[in-house]
Amino acid sequence: MTKDITLTIDGKEVSVPAGTLIPDAAKKIGIDIPVFCYHPKMEPVGMCRQCLVEIGRPAFDRTTGEAVLEEDGSPKINWGWKLETSCTNPVSEGMVVNTKSEKAVKGQNEMLEFQLLSHPLDCPVCDKGGECLLQDLTLAHGGTESRFNFDEKRHAEKKVALSDLIWLDRERCIQCGRCVRFQSEIVGEAVLGFEARGSHTQIMTTSEPGFDSAFSGNTTDICPVGALTTAQFRFGARPWEMEATASVCTECPVGCNTVLNTRRDVKTGGKVVVKRVMPRQNESVNETWICDKGRFTDFSADSRLTAPSIGWTDAIASAAQNLSAADEPIFVVDGSLPNEDLFNIKSLADEVGAKAYCYSEVGGGELTTKSGTYGKSGAGDAILVIGSDLYVDAPIFWLRAKQAVDRGATLIVATEEETRLDNFASTVVRDFAQGLEAAKEAFSKAENTVILYKGDDALAQSCADLNPTSLVGVWNDANTQGAWEMGYEAISDLDVLKGKTVYVAGKSALVASALEVAKFVVAQTAEDVQIAVSITEASGSKCVTLPSRNISESLGTFTSAERRVQLFHPAVPAEGDTLPGFVITAQVAEKMGVTLDIEAEDIFANFFDLSYADLSKTNPEEKLLIGGNCYENTQGVGVQL
Amino acid sequence: MDYMLLRHRDINNINQIDTFLKEDGFEGFKKALKMETVDVTNEVKAAGLRGRGGAGFPAGVKWSFMDNNNWPHYVVANADESEPGTFKDREIMESNPFQFLEGIAIASYAVGANAAYVYLRGEFWEVAHFLDEKIEEMEKAGFLGENIQGSEYSLKIYTHLGAGAYICGEETALLESMEGKRGQPRVRPPFPPSEGLYNKPTVVNNVETLSSVPYIIKNGAEGYRKFGTEKSPGTKIFSLSGNVNNPGNYELPLGTTFRELIFTHGGGIPDGKSIKAIMPAGASSSLIVANDEALDTAMDYESVPNVGGDLGSASVIVVDDSVSLDWLITKTMDFFHHESCGKCTPCREGSYWMKKLTERIHSGEGTEKDVELLKDVAYQIQGKTLCALGEFSTMAVVTSIERFPEDFKI
Amino acid sequence: MSLAEKYPQEIEKILAKYPPEHKRSAVMALLYMAMREGGYISKADKADIASMLDMTTTEVSSIVGFYSLFHDEKAGQYRLQVCTDIGCALKGADQYLADLCEKLDVKPGETTEDGLITIEEVKCLAACDKAPMFQVQSPEGIKYHEKMTVDTTLALIEELRKDAQEAK
Ligand SMILES: Cc1cc2nc3c(=O)[nH]c(=O)nc-3n(C[C@H](O)[C@H](O)[C@H](O)COP(=O)(O)O)c2cc1C
Ligand code: SF4
Numbered sequence A: 001m002t003k004d005i006t007l008t009i010d011g012k013e014v015s016v017p018a019g020t021l022i023p024d025a026a027k028k029i030g031i032d033i034p035v036f037c038y039h040p041k042m043e044p045v046g047m048c049r050q051c052l053v054e055i056g057r058p059a060f061d062r063t064t065g066e067a068v069l070e071e072d073g074s075p076k077i078n079w080g081w082k083l084e085t086s087c088t089n090p091v092s093e094g095m096v097v098n099t100k101s102e103k104a105v106k107g108q109n110e111m112l113e114f115q116l117l118s119h120p121l122d123c124p125v126c127d128k129g130g131e132c133l134l135q136d137l138t139l140a141h142g143g144t145e146s147r148f149n150f151d152e153k154r155h156a157e158k159k160v161a162l163s164d165l166i167w168l169d170r171e172r173c174i175q176c177g178r179c180v181r182f183q184s185e186i187v188g189e190a191v192l193g194f195e196a197r198g199s200h201t202q203i204m205t206t207s208e209p210g211f212d213s214a215f216s217g218n219t220t221d222i223c224p225v226g227a228l229t230t231a232q233f234r235f236g237a238r239p240w241e242m243e244a245t246a247s248v249c250t251e252c253p254v255g256c257n258t259v260l261n262t263r264r265d266v267k268t269g270g271k272v273v274v275k276r277v278m279p280r281q282n283e284s285v286n287e288t289w290i291c292d293k294g295r296f297t298d299f300s301a302d303s304r305l306t307a308p309s310i311g312w313t314d315a316i317a318s319a320a321q322n323l324s325a326a327d328e329p330i331f332v333v334d335g336s337l338p339n340e341d342l343f344n345i346k347s348l349a350d351e352v353g354a355k356a357y358c359y360s361e362v363g364g365g366e367l368t369t370k371s372g373t374y375g376k377s378g379a380g381d382a383i384l385v386i387g388s389d390l391y392v393d394a395p396i397f398w399l400r401a402k403q404a405v406d407r408g409a410t411l412i413v414a415t416e417e418e419t420r421l422d423n424f425a426s427t428v429v430r431d432f433a434q435g436l437e438a439a440k441e442a443f444s445k446a447e448n449t450v451i452l453y454k455g456d457d458a459l460a461q462s463c464a465d466l467n468p469t470s471l472v473g474v475w476n477d478a479n480t481q482g483a484w485e486m487g488y489e490a491i492s493d494l495d496v497l498k499g500k501t502v503y504v505a506g507k508s509a510l511v512a513s514a515l516e517v518a519k520f521v522v523a524q525t526a527e528d529v530q531i532a533v534s535i536t537e538a539s540g541s542k543c544v545t546l547p548s549r550n551i552s553e554s555l556g557t558f559t560s561a562e563r564r565v566q567l568f569h570p571a572v573p574a575e576g577d578t579l580p581g582f583v584i585t586a587q588v589a590e591k592m593g594v595t596l597d598i599e600a601e602d603i604f605a606n607f608f609d610l611s612y613a614d615l616s617k618t619n620p621e622e623k624l625l626i627g628g629n630c631y632e633n634t635q636g637v638g639v640q641l
Numbered sequence B: 001m002d003y004m005l006l007r008h009r010d011i012n013n014i015n016q017i018d019t020f021l022k023e024d025g026f027e028g029f030k031k032a033l034k035m036e037t038v039d040v041t042n043e044v045k046a047a048g049l050r051g052r053g054g055a056g057f058p059a060g061v062k063w064s065f066m067d068n069n070n071w072p073h074y075v076v077a078n079a080d081e082s083e084p085g086t087f088k089d090r091e092i093m094e095s096n097p098f099q100f101l102e103g104i105a106i107a108s109y110a111v112g113a114n115a116a117y118v119y120l121r122g123e124f125w126e127v128a129h130f131l132d133e134k135i136e137e138m139e140k141a142g143f144l145g146e147n148i149q150g151s152e153y154s155l156k157i158y159t160h161l162g163a164g165a166y167i168c169g170e171e172t173a174l175l176e177s178m179e180g181k182r183g184q185p186r187v188r189p190p191f192p193p194s195e196g197l198y199n200k201p202t203v204v205n206n207v208e209t210l211s212s213v214p215y216i217i218k219n220g221a222e223g224y225r226k227f228g229t230e231k232s233p234g235t236k237i238f239s240l241s242g243n244v245n246n247p248g249n250y251e252l253p254l255g256t257t258f259r260e261l262i263f264t265h266g267g268g269i270p271d272g273k274s275i276k277a278i279m280p281a282g283a284s285s286s287l288i289v290a291n292d293e294a295l296d297t298a299m300d301y302e303s304v305p306n307v308g309g310d311l312g313s314a315s316v317i318v319v320d321d322s323v324s325l326d327w328l329i330t331k332t333m334d335f336f337h338h339e340s341c342g343k344c345t346p347c348r349e350g351s352y353w354m355k356k357l358t359e360r361i362h363s364g365e366g367t368e369k370d371v372e373l374l375k376d377v378a379y380q381i382q383g384k385t386l387c388a389l390g391e392f393s394t395m396a397v398v399t400s401i402e403r404f405p406e407d408f409k410i
Numbered sequence C: 001m002s003l004a005e006k007y008p009q010e011i012e013k014i015l016a017k018y019p020p021e022h023k024r025s026a027v028m029a030l031l032y033m034a035m036r037e038g039g040y041i042s043k044a045d046k047a048d049i050a051s052m053l054d055m056t057t058t059e060v061s062s063i064v065g066f067y068s069l070f071h072d073e074k075a076g077q078y079r080l081q082v083c084t085d086i087g088c089a090l091k092g093a094d095q096y097l098a099d100l101c102e103k104l105d106v107k108p109g110e111t112t113e114d115g116l117i118t119i120e121e122v123k124c125l126a127a128c129d130k131a132p133m134f135q136v137q138s139p140e141g142i143k144y145h146e147k148m149t150v151d152t153t154l155a156l157i158e159e160l161r162k163d164a165q166e167a168k
């Protein structure tokens, strides 16, 4: 650890690690220096000049190297005649910074006036209104009248589609370059750039197909104004009208922390709906980003079943009866279920002496439950990615692999097809055996070793044989790891269900497959089951459907592929008469004479040596790294098993 | 006086390698190769050679800042020459190219660089191709390549052509441009001698600066100090243009007066008009009121500030009394608006605003308030831009209004 | 044909100027190369250069847009670029340009009817002592013409016209 540096900002002393930039040091003691181009996750560029402050540095005697003192014994401070950009200045011992002196505020306001020269000030119709840095500053400090008294303001296009997902308003853009730098510096896909120069500078893409990046939505969060917005949210709602609920992304096993922004919606008849998904900071998982798959998750399954067609009482009774009557009932789940659901189903299966399977095309869970953290790799570490196109399967894992390479890690990619990770890898092979061989070599020289694999038990075993520090399965579902931890047996095809009575819980696709082979299916799902029902009719087999709540409606936990247990909260009222999955199971169990818990937190405590309170602990230090509209994590960063 | 830089004016065909060799060509380089590298740097330090690109920073001191814990090192010759009113580097490169290349070679040897680049503005297309030929000839003659003149030292020199951007003369923008990026300045520090081209220690020097080096090594610091003043030693090429009878380049000792340059060498003001203002450093200049005090001021780094200007690159633009300065600053603002790189807010927006205001004032539609506002906007930019271009854009505006108020009476 | 196919040796020579891990430095030289045909940089050229240098086409475009000598739109075969910056302007460059434009019946920025000459106004070209002056940017490169008058300019244009016809 390097020594902390002590400096004074606006009369308050603060100690921060060497290398900290002034805006972050100030943030630590609650002082907000206005910034546009600066973002704590990116190299400072000092472009926008908004963060001007007065900086004084202690004077040193050139010959003796001793600090020069004032008459009263306090250190003499040298002040330059110029204001300086705080974002480009790391702290130094004894530094004195004035962010609110008359001179500093004047300089900041002058920069603001320049920014507003040609800004349309269309806040009333701007999606960013309410969470816009420019708007905040203008309200606080902006002049009342424009001194730019020309009839013609500069006009620019207000609706440029950079992709199907992201729109650009060139009049609002303040050329801070955050989006451009995010794509080139952080993601390594430089598909956004500046066109022209000087006062004609504009954001553009000429790549084909346009702003094509799995992380594009993040640029709308870090854009300090309303220049970049998502097509999905455009004119959708005003930020201040929405509730914010902590959730965890369901789209892949990374487990990105999210916030679901919800609001009553006219289009859906006044129902409270999820208007957008936003990142919630968790430096160990997703930092301040989420991928587009997660951001644009569709929670609005319209045609979903909202109550059993025969009513709950009959449906539960039918389920219990059929399961009890079967000589060898089978329980099968997938990784889309929360831990609480998984636990109750597993408990019931155990009680009645039935098999409990988890459907997973990827094997090796017995091995991953012994290790699992991927963490923040860098110099001296080696990573093997085998069998998975992380860019598609687990985009934030992809981003972390890429960033690990930036920090000096060695990366080996072994996949059948080309992937977007190939560019960053030191070794790329299209053959698994060669990949394992290359990894063996690299691992022998590395400190920490990580394998991210996607494949069957045999591949998992070959990976485990390399004895990596962490072995991470790239599962198809968000909580497959949770199922492994719970002791489910994995199956990758559903032949065993042939002719059986089966309790199926999970996605509609699983239900549909089960229906094709099983004799009788108890189907617990939160998804659209139209297809499932039509298949039932066609095959003539029997089915009872128990509609459960989805993640946006429930309280529960997921265990990420890295074995981090994280809590999500209900964000919208449950649809129709749906019930939490674990309650459904408990009710079926009760009819079968088995008593199970019906409170999420109690169920959780049955399995984990942890409580929801443990998962809800936060790390306020992380807040210093937030820039843009990523949510601060006030609801808990989860627990690493 | 014999020319030190414009030697082609004394010696025909010095841009031919045979002639150059006959005229003591590469003697400085050969001598340097036998010296310790730090002694070469120290000699240049002792000579007091100051950067001719505008800032006047001592070249030897710059070389001694090279970070010796980080390799490789590079030398980059700044041949971007885009300051309006400056046309001296072009003449050196076209007519006395080997002396310039020799200067690069000595500098490279002194800082341990095995590759050096000449960054030329794109418009110098023909010059670049000419230099390529000269570099080849120099290599053939054994002054570039591996083990030069039987020493351990190896060096390659390459040309790199810019493509029309004044800002690329700013050293960090130049380096960005060389790296294949948009030519926008970097935050400094770090300065190029710590992190320059490809983040490696790099010396960036002006063409004229480098061309002065062979003489210093050949004749020693003392020999060089025979010219110029104590604090501004040596000769300097003054590019003289504007309302003057004989515009052109004049190599004179630093410390020569404006009067001597403009009237003795430049032949005075045409058409019986009289001199009104002097722009000593091109479009980036403060306008100096051309009174007797100013005309008798010595053109060196220390004296020009006494009359409210800077020597800069010594591109002396003469303005006669028929010129109205509201027109002149419309020209300079058109330039700076066109050349602002757009990276930082005050320059990007401020140059646009100032351009609009100067145009309105010049068109006769401006008000007194516009003149005040123009000055205000200029002040508002000063001291806040990322690089000096933004600062430069305000100089002519502010000094014209302050020093020539009659030109802005509405 | 791509640039790589057309000029393999020359490209190799350009790339050899820079450390292999910094081949992106060659982008400006390759953009000039692209302009040899037709005097402008086509979309295909940008993509071609991008792939040669491991850049995105967006990055290449943003460089084209930054520098005033790179053009991605077609103009006349010769771009006659007259300096009207301060040094030349004090020597009557504005008047010279106006007279020339009148003779050619074009405005700055426009191209003569035969598609031969595009007249452009440019900033200082480092020839202030030789005003009026201009440079001609053509697919072959850039050439200075100094101490010009309208008459000498028209004579030059006549020559360029002849050259162009002969080339055809
Ligand atoms: C906007 C701007 C334009 C500049 N243009 C040039 C130029 O064309 N040629 C040059 O040598 N220096 C130019 N400079 C100065 C360079 O940044 C740098 O100081 C110089 O190349 C250092 O060389 P020297 O120490 O030999 O003068 C310019 C600086 C600025 C801020
Ligand atoms: S001062 Fe002008 S040229 Fe310099 S960085 Fe700012 S915008 Fe670019």
Ligand code: FES
Binding pocket: A034, A035, A036, A037, A038, A045, A046, A047, A048, A049, A050, A051, A052, A085, A086, A087, A088
């Ligand atoms: S935040 Fe510091 S310059 Fe933009």
